Amino acid sequence: MTQSTQNPILLIGGNGKTGRRVAEGLAARGRQVRIGSRSASIPFDWEDRATWPAALEGTSAAYVTYYPDLAAPGAPEAIAAFVETALAQGVRRIVLLSGRGEEEAQRSEDILKASGADWTILRCSWFNQNFSESFLLDFVKAGVIALPVGSVREPFVDAEDIADAAVAALTEDGHIGQLYELTGPRLLTLSEAVAEIAEATGRDIRFATISPGEFSAMLASEGVPSDMIALLMMLFTEVLDGRNAYLTDGVKRALGREPKGFSAYARETAATGVWKVAAEPAVAGNDR
Template identity: 55%
Template sequence: MTAIGSTTLVLAGTGKTGRRVVAGLEARDVPVRVGSRRADPPFDWEDESTWEPALRGVDAAYAAYYPDAAFPGAARDVGAFAEVAVRCGVRHLVLLADRGSAEAERCEQAVRDSGAEWTVVRVGFITQNFSEAFLADLVRAGTIALPAGDVAEPFTDAEDIADVAVAALTEGGHAGQVHEITGPRLLTFADAVGELSEATGREIRYFPVTREQFLSSLIGRGVSAEYATRLADLMVEVFDGRRAHVTDTVERVLGRPPRDFAEYARDTAATGVWGRPPLSPPAKPDVFGKPEHRSTVPT
């Protein structure tokens, strides 16, 4: 638990979960330092010289690794960061980790070995990936193609993740705990995309593809080959059924049920982030999940 009046560093503080953690801490009048490349002082996971200045005077830290705690090399960086944090006087580390990923498990162990008090917030597929990350453009295009087959996933809302992290940073009883967070029910990606269609009033379709097709699609959309390969490998690793169960963590920690995917879809559609319904249905995708060109001018 963060001491009254002490500063908490929130890494990836402008990202999906980080900015919500910042807002939650500020709502509790906790002094916050946002960890990002554009902050003052800046923080960059790829530049160790930025770590110590960002950690000076900090009592606790929310450690969200960029680009992902499941990517190769994450455990090495997280372990090194934890060592610097302890040396700078940080007492409590709250780590954002991926459910079912071998590399994320190594990140968890590195934090446990650091000597600081620790809490792990373990999550799966974050619901806001459909609106705040790489899937948003695909939702707008009307076609989502992923190497996830028909595996069920308990889509986890970023609001729930942030609220649990804020509780761990500001309340007692969370040190040494692994908080594995899920949504309230299992959905396949086809189920989830169907609910997006209903919420938006548009036809949005899901197509399961192979790892190779997904990789080609990402690179074709301008994603670097290195990042695309890591993302494709991660999806193949975790979407094998290992995460197809729900937990009661949100209700146990926060005293309320987790946010349901349908509520997210409805509320997000109302913001207009996915655009207005198209004038014609989306085109049939090619094998890489990219729609063929079709005019949207009505006939």
């Protein structure tokens, strides 16, 4: 790296599912972090490129997550502009969180690869934590997860594994120029994943397949903006079509260990109480 290890590492989306875990992992290694968000002391806003140079100034590396998703229109152009800005600021090491089976995401990957940066790409699909730290949390609490998905199997990956891989890529030299496709250790349908959550919580939670039209109408009724509905429809009806129904050794390659399984995630998350509903009595030993 061309800059001191004492310089902070910029984490774009540093308060998100992976970003906050990357921040914790870097802190454990004694590294300073700078959170890249609109509310940060040095703000970063994907929609305001004038904020980018100040957020990058004096940093040694950047972990890049794009909001709302690399599959969104305009994402490759934004990534290209960001990488150009980062290199102009002297930041060469860039770790990009990408999406499996997403054409626009792979366009962004290609842009980063060709940029001259010291790059690492973490290509992932469905996070375990989508059930506990995303909009599906409300579905789990309600006891019914209704999505326009059938019996497609997904290689659910844990956000802790993604974060550990990002920390390694940001702080170690052996990951430069590597694309890690990260998956969990087994394939599960959404119905099977929900059944594991039900078992871990001891609650009656079920999965229901609904039509794309029903899903779109449900999102609209909850006030979800039309552009976000379009993105979610694409992710659920196109990317969740079986194209990612295979496992990889990305976690083993990046970290030298096996990935975390969904059952362990479900048990550990249930123990935090996040999936309990207000009417349920507390389970001894589960409160923190």
